[in-house]
Amino acid sequence: MTNLNECLSATGVAMNKELERLLPISEGPEGRLQAAMRYACLDGGKRLRPFFVLQTAQLFNVANQAALRVAAAIELVHCYSLVHDDLPAMDDDDLRRGRPTCHKAFDEATAILAGDALLTKAFEVVAAPPTHSDPAVRAELVLALAEASGDRGMVGGQMFDLMAGEITMDVAAVTRLQNLKTGRLIGFSCEAGAILGKAPHQQRQALRAYAHDVGLAFQIADDLLDIEGDPEKVGKELRKDAEAGKATFVSLLGVERARAQADHLWRQAAAHLDVFDEKADLLREAARFVVERKL
């Protein structure tokens, strides 16, 4: 996996540079807001979603600048959701990526506003002309990003998660919850390249199917890490789900069956890419990586 690791690391560097450029600090008092936005976005995370955007975009020879902007926008959405998720009224987490969470480093009000501004910035970045010369592509990207992250996507999944204690959670319910909470945005990350590249229907469908399986595999791996991971390495508190008695893939299936399911899913994800040539090799490797990662 040398190539994949190198590529992930290069994606991280490129993403940081792009986000730095997109998040300048103003002179006025709103500078504090922008500092909180940068704190929540820069120098952190696996940048897995940006990786998916950049890799799927290069399947269709999309300009690097375009792909980087959309990748940054998705990362802005992902980071805003973490900032709000960590708030005392939500998961009440003190640690994220090995550092104090945004509301700990700043304060609650600033963290709420920083999340709001990051989400807004994501749409600003996608809609702006440098993202693509064709405004139809930009409008389609905005629409797909909004659908993936709103009440019928990511935020709906977060609400579902909050309600999970009051619902009988079987494997079907956990699958639906996770598809909303993380799957839809990962799905958009993989589809964004196809939208940017105006890809034919069949290839776009293949990427959608790949994203679906990778997203689910990613979540099962997350549940396994929550049980078996090293908090030092993962950079956040672990075993919170188990302590809260939350239904997860692991609590419902057991460790062995969950691992087998994740294994099955990454292979199936890779198989969806058969319509592409060796340009998709890193995406194939990434499917395995999301399952075998240690953080």
Add this chain to the structure above:
Amino acid sequence: MTNLNECLSATGVAMNKELERLLPISEGPEGRLQAAMRYACLDGGKRLRPFFVLQTAQLFNVANQAALRVAAAIELVHCYSLVHDDLPAMDDDDLRRGRPTCHKAFDEATAILAGDALLTKAFEVVAAPPTHSDPAVRAELVLALAEASGDRGMVGGQMFDLMAGEITMDVAAVTRLQNLKTGRLIGFSCEAGAILGKAPHQQRQALRAYAHDVGLAFQIADDLLDIEGDPEKVGKELRKDAEAGKATFVSLLGVERARAQADHLWRQAAAHLDVFDEKADLLREAARFVVERKL
């Protein structure tokens, strides 16, 4: 002002209908999120921003459906900002439009998520094809809405407001704060009709100038109401600014000079509309209304 009152009331009815249509409730547990979104948006507010969109749109014979969707999107942004503004970590308000605030009627976590989802929905609505047949118009609207409401617009203004206690606030600073916090979104409301109608530069400039003066006049009137208003009629707690020792136009200028300034501003706003014929009469009246309203 009979016509204006009738028009505002008709705008309220049309807006409610449009928002109801745009905010359906799902079967799953995310239905609670959608119920909170509807609670925060339906049956409330003066619908002043939608009024500006609809009135400026009809100057350029924009289809009613298009204007209604953009008006709804702006109202979604306005309502999300109120939900987050009312949170305990922010203004900690219990009452809004004469009813319990969203986090009181539901809970804090749901209110945070409802705000997030309302903001996301706004961009979804603007970017979707029914808003305008030309995707360039949709992309431009998304960009302008994001710029007006993000860290260099409304959210920046909210941060500024939180920091105001630590800054020497003179009239220039309060003007800048209010322009960010409320002026930019009111400005976009007036410009949206021109974008939808692909208006010539001069007319777009006139509407921008009108919006600038109306926005400021609106805020001075708000400050006056905070001092002199009847909390029963206004539907929210008053005199909070004065009790917190916050600098406002009224605290800096005194009641008389503030009123004179508001009076000057609405006349100046109306004068910017000289480039339009009698089709702009309701906008001229509205400039006066924002100053003389009692709620």
